[in-house]
Amino acid sequence: MMELFSPFYQELFAALNRGFLMSVALILPSAVGGICIGIAIGSVRVYTRPLFRRLGDAYAALFRGTPLVVQLFILYFGLPNIGLYLSPYAAAVIGFILCSGAYQSEYVRGALLSIRRGQYLGAYALGLTSWQTISSIVIPQAIRRALYGCGNEVIYLIKYSSLAYVVTCMELTGEGKTIATEYFRFTEVFTVIGLYYLGLVTLAMMGLKKLEQLLYIPGFGRQ
Amino acid sequence: MTITMPPILQVENLYKSFDNTAILKGVSLRLHQGEIKVLIGPSGSGKSTLLQCINCLVQPDRGEILLDGTAVDRTSKTSLCRLRQEVGMIFQDFNLFDHLTALNNIIIPLRKVKKICRREAEKRARLELEQVGLADKTELYPAQLSGGQKQRVAMARALAMDPKALLLDEPTSALDPELIGEVIAVIKNLAARGMTMLMATHQISLIATLADEILFMEQGSIVEHGSPSVLLAPGSNSKSQGFCDRLNELSDGRE
């Protein structure tokens, strides 16, 4: 137990707490931005004319078909080749938003497509306008259909925020790596880091479950 | 009923085709206050498309739709919404909003379309559900209702809008045989209250007892029309009679 008060552990927890705050500062805007892009692109991929639809499909295929590391490297190390310089934080957040937006758009698209034609017919037949149909029928249904996928994507994002390390943004993993290398105690350090992420992910999973219960409607679940 | 009154709903020369296949080839009909007309005919004859064209859920290619003697401007969204508000529609597969309770299914159009305040809308919705015998099901979601109950909620929802006429697209076709009766009872009750209706159905009891006029559709046109007493009279040799005889054989075989 005394070990926990050794300089190693004191330094470790100071660094990890600093890194943790950075991780949260990466995750929150990326999650929100990813969902916004996902909703926008997802809607484009369902409702607009074929040209825009295909462009949206291409965006999603591109960002889902290549590793996030490659995308981050292009943003951080590649763009300077054409005179564009991003800070590590900016490169990480932009990369996370673009990548997670592509995945989110997939869930949004699926949710919108899963709404049966009859729901629109029923609404129009009662005299609802297009906008009223979207706001009172389509959106409430789509949110429930997309919730599970979108929520899981945020959980993925929590884990993949560790990739900010590869573009030298000092978050949880990066801070920990520094200490681990300095003291050469990888097992302890990365076990503790693992527990931080486990805690975050478990919390997010519980939150998602709670939200699902809150929005639960009999006979109307995930796809 | 005076002749000088314009029909509530008038359809003139409606044409519609999908992918170069003509579904409606110049259909005309008039529906006066309190009249009940029944559309029959083989499947694929265009009954469903006709009904959906009348309230423009499917845009007709050509033709006129007149409401109370005034032609509906199909390019204007407001006049389309007004048309749909005044002409209710009952679907074969109900089309209840899956994420709303029976009560809220009725409240939402009252609030959004008729701009009625929440309390008034709820009062009205409860009243309508009571009328169709579902006063105890108000808080249930569509997935928790039987087919017959769903169709009754759909009818309550349409009626709450105070439509001038009701279009019914095979309202009992998606129901299990033992559930058809409860929907038929509601329709008969509506007829007794003088509701103007245009209904596509294969239900002999509705055709024979309720119809003021039978419209027999075949390949996109109304090829025969007249009162049931004439068309269905023994030995009339009408297409309608032949069709109803076949329906009778089918249902006799089943029951």
Next chain:
Amino acid sequence: MQSSISIVIDALPYLLSGFFNTAAIVLMAMFLGLLLGIGIAVGLVYGGRMLRFLLGLYVWFFRGVPVLVLLFLFYFGLFPYLHLPINALVSVSVVLGMTTGAYQANIFKGAIIALPRGQFNAASALGMSTFQAIRTIILPQALRHSIPAWSNEYSIILKDSALAFVIGAPEIMARTQFVASRTYQHLSLYIVAGLLYFLLTWLGVTSLRYLEQKVKIPGYSHHGMR
């Protein structure tokens, strides 16, 4: 100064050797994940309470910790601590295999649960043991239904394998990084790396779709079951 195109062309053979190493990592990882996944799934469905708890813990851990952290933990921490003499390439395959094993377990578990209960009962009624029933009746059906989700898992592991460069495994990213740091043509080289991954995704997904068609049982679809 060399143009970026000629640099990319010169580097291509070197990048391609990384391409094959990436393919090897992913194949090994998916195979290990398959074995682990099937075992864990069967344990989660048919096992006793204690076994289910332990397997649940395994799944929870590997689904909750980032791959990057797992790579550091195992390659620099646990493997040396246990004196396991394995190189970076094998280490990556093992770590990715254990991770995808947790995800695949969930896929197979879902597929097993979705099978009608009658399948198991019928097998038992014919005198099969539990093990025989699982092996000859349950798994052949469950695995077929799992192919689409498995194909998804393949593309996830392929992309995760791009992290292997942090521990020096000689795959696409490591090779690209090596060339880029010497030629300063980061943009074009990483775009080429992206294309190589895209190609591998396409190859894998296409062959799995072919496999799905190949092992399809006529008149038997899992969509009808729900």
